[in-house]
Amino acid sequence: MKKTRKIIFLVCMVLTLLAMFLPVADFQDNSSASMSTDIEKQQDKVDSAQKQLDRWIEGGKKSEADIQKQRDKVAKEQSKLDELIAQQEAASNETGAGLRYTLLPGKLPAELEIDQSVINQYKVYTTNFPVYYAGIWAAFGLLIAATLLVLLAGDKPISVLYTISSFCHLCAIVLIIYTLLRLAAFPIKLPYGNAQIRTLTAVVLVAAPIVAFAAHLTAVQNSKRSMIYVFCTFLSALAIVPFWIMIVNATRSSQAIQQNVSLIPGTYLKYNWNVLASKNFDVTIGFKNSAIIAFGSTILSVYFSAMTAYGFKVYDFKGSKFLYAVVMAIIMIPGQVTGTGFYMFMYQLGWINSYLPLVVPAIASASTVFFFRQYLEANFQISLVEASRIDGAGEFFTFNRIVLPIMVPAMATMGIMAVIGSWNNYLTPLMLLTDTKMKTLPMMVQELRGDIYRTEYGSIYLGLTLTALPLIIVYLAFSKYIIAGVALGGVKE
Numbered sequence: 001m002k003k004t005r006k007i008i009f010l011v012c013m014v015l016t017l018l019a020m021f022l023p024v025a026d027f028q029d030n031s032s033a034s035m036s037t038d039i040e041k042q043q044d045k046v047d048s049a050q051k052q053l054d055r056w057i058e059g060g061k062k063s064e065a066d067i068q069k070q071r072d073k074v075a076k077e078q079s080k081l082d083e084l085i086a087q088q089e090a091a092s093n094e095t096g097a098g099l100r101y102t103l104l105p106g107k108l109p110a111e112l113e114i115d116q117s118v119i120n121q122y123k124v125y126t127t128n129f130p131v132y133y134a135g136i137w138a139a140f141g142l143l144i145a146a147t148l149l150v151l152l153a154g155d156k157p158i159s160v161l162y163t164i165s166s167f168c169h170l171c172a173i174v175l176i177i178y179t180l181l182r183l184a185a186f187p188i189k190l191p192y193g194n195a196q197i198r199t200l201t202a203v204v205l206v207a208a209p210i211v212a213f214a215a216h217l218t219a220v221q222n223s224k225r226s227m228i229y230v231f232c233t234f235l236s237a238l239a240i241v242p243f244w245i246m247i248v249n250a251t252r253s254s255q256a257i258q259q260n261v262s263l264i265p266g267t268y269l270k271y272n273w274n275v276l277a278s279k280n281f282d283v284t285i286g287f288k289n290s291a292i293i294a295f296g297s298t299i300l301s302v303y304f305s306a307m308t309a310y311g312f313k314v315y316d317f318k319g320s321k322f323l324y325a326v327v328m329a330i331i332m333i334p335g336q337v338t339g340t341g342f343y344m345f346m347y348q349l350g351w352i353n354s355y356l357p358l359v360v361p362a363i364a365s366a367s368t369v370f371f372f373r374q375y376l377e378a379n380f381q382i383s384l385v386e387a388s389r390i391d392g393a394g395e396f397f398t399f400n401r402i403v404l405p406i407m408v409p410a411m412a413t414m415g416i417m418a419v420i421g422s423w424n425n426y427l428t429p430l431m432l433l434t435d436t437k438m439k440t441l442p443m444m445v446q447e448l449r450g451d452i453y454r455t456e457y458g459s460i461y462l463g464l465t466l467t468a469l470p471l472i473i474v475y476l477a478f479s480k481y482i483i484a485g486v487a488l489g490g491v492k493e
Contacts, residue, residue: 012212118187297362309372
């Protein structure tokens with residue numbers, strides 16, 4: 001690590017360590033606020049007594065003695081209210097400024113009490129303070145370890161100590177941010193208020209280690225590479241975890257799903273399957289209908305869109321630019337706008353309760369044409385077509401035997417997108433299909449929520465898992481072509 005960046009790293013780390021011993025939060029003394037509830041109740045009593053007195057005076061049916069008693073009652077309640085207000089003002093004028101808190105070495109002040117009513121109501125906060133304090137000390141220890149490892153690595157450009165230091169540093173940053181967020185979230189019982197984080201100290205605690213971390217990564221190549229792997233792993237986990245939770249929930253009961261989130265599979269898979277069977281959820285029919293629509297429309301969309309894009313690329317005819325502009329304009333029109341007109345057109349053709357309106361219109365896919373044309377602009381040489389023509393090959397032979405193999409990565413990419421879009425399409429089949437034997441999987445899953453007495457979330461997640469399973473298989477089968485397309489696009493002649 002270069003000397004300048006190492007100095008920046010060490011200064012920021014020292015500032016972070018020192019900031020952990022500075023006051024980071026204040027717990028204001030809200031004794032006056034604790035009396036607000038009593039004042040509000042007393043004010044209601046005064047208002048109620050005054051309204052009763054006004055009604056008696058206006059009605060004229062009460063004796064003067066009763067009215068005088070009511071006046072005395074109003075005055076008595078008002079005196080109690082004035083006394084409470086005076087006590088509140090006296091409490092607010094006291095010199096006590098509340099309690100201070102530093103992350104190290106102390107713990108939360110003993111005067112503080114957690115408001116259990118908030119915990120019982122929202123069930124969000126935890127009062128496991130030993131774990132909280134352990135996290136603070138762990139962050140402190142990791143920061144020291146990261147600093148010492150950088151010092152031990154010396155001036156070496158590459159060292160395993162740098163990599164270990166970067167991991168310790170990253171964990172420390174996460175723990176510090178978690179500690180500050182958790183501190184601000186603790187519900188404190190009156191007379192003290194919740195923690196008010198000191199801005200300057202918090203900024204130092206968060207910004208200083210991040211600046212040090214950036215100085216470390218920009219100076220050491222192997223640490224940068226390791227953190228890139230960590231970041232990619234984190235993004236992969238974000239993408240995979242929702243699918244895993246969906247699969248896990250397919251094996252859990254509805255009660256367990258409503259209570260919490262779990263990453264461990266349950267034992268209710270057979271029960272959820274029986275629920276699907278009892279609700280006329282025929283997986284075979286759903287798969288067949290969805291497959292016919294999804295793969296049929298995808299084949300037509302990919303092939304004819306590739307042919308259209310090839311025509312725009314190879315043939316320079318009059319009006320080609322205008323036609324391409326029309327294709328681009330179609331992309332901007334939402335499908336919901338044309339939904340009613342599309343339904344009426346299909347009705348006039350007699351294509352209701354048929355696969356044809358869900359498959360045949362996919363031939364004209366403007367977005368797919370645009371993608372293929374851009375792909376050909378970057379990866380296709382017109383000289384291949386000219387050489388094929390010189391050899392006597394026909395136009396369809398040239399397209400099918402020379403151009404299509406070049407477009408395989410792009411076709412695989414758009415094929416996956418088309419399959420996913422058509423497989424998950426719910427609105428269009430809902431408009432056109434009313435026959436129960438022609439319903440797709442998304443339509444069947446939606447009908448699982450039709451029970452007004454009880455919703456079986458486990459069976460719904462099982463239906464969603466069965467719906468997503470073919471899409472996952474399609475992606476795994478064609479993902480290598482997507483990677484090939486990216487690699488091909490990165491090659492320059």
